[in-house]
Amino acid sequence: MPVHIPVPDYIWILGHRILIKYVPEDDPKLEDNWGHLVTEDLTIYLSQAISGTLLQETLFHEVLHAVDCFSTSSTLSERNIFRLSSTLFASLRDNRGVAQFIMHNMEADDGG
Ligand SMILES: [Zn+2]
Numbered sequence: 729m730p731v732h733i734p735v736p737d738y739i740w741i742l743g744h745r746i747l748i749k750y751v752p753e754d755d756p757k758l759e760d761n762w763g764h765l766v767t768e769d770l771t772i773y774l775s776q777a778i779s780g781t782l783l784q785e786t787l788f789h790e791v792l793h794a795v796d797c798f799s800t801s802s803t804l805s806e807r808n809i810f811r812l813s814s815t816l817f818a819s820l821r822d823n824r825g826v827a828q829f830i831m832h833n834m835e836a837d838d839g840g
Contacts, residue, residue: 735774735783741794746770748787753777762786765793789813 735750749771751757757773758764763786764773772790774783792813796804804812820827 735787739772739791739794741791742798744770744794744798746772746794748772748774750774750776763790765790765797767794767797785814785817788817792816 736748738745738747740746746765747770749757751773753775755773755775757766757769757771758775762775762778762782765771766773772787772794774786774790778786789809792809793803796809
């Protein structure tokens with residue numbers, strides 16, 4: 729039985745505090761997607777129509793959009809973000825021990 733972890737309220741991306749809102753699937757901010765980063769709002773919107781792994785993968789995808797948006801002047805294409813997010817997500821899932829090692833004992837400098 730998987731442990732239920734609530735959707736986080738926000739995430740720090742390169743010094744920007746990005747809100748995470750889990751909204752009804754007909755919310756216009758979603759623009760008919762499961763997830764959508766609205767940079768003007770500093771918010772990632774996620775559809776309440778999804779849960780579990782799909783929700784996690786969608787949040788990861790939107791986080792990559794945010795990293796891309798706040799780190800470069802020209803943003804990656806949707807296709808490239810999709811390829812990066814799906815392959816990185818799968819790699820993290822298949823190597824949980826490595827992900828834990830990378831993050832282990834990091835100094836708390838995330839502002840949170
Ligand atoms: Zn996208």
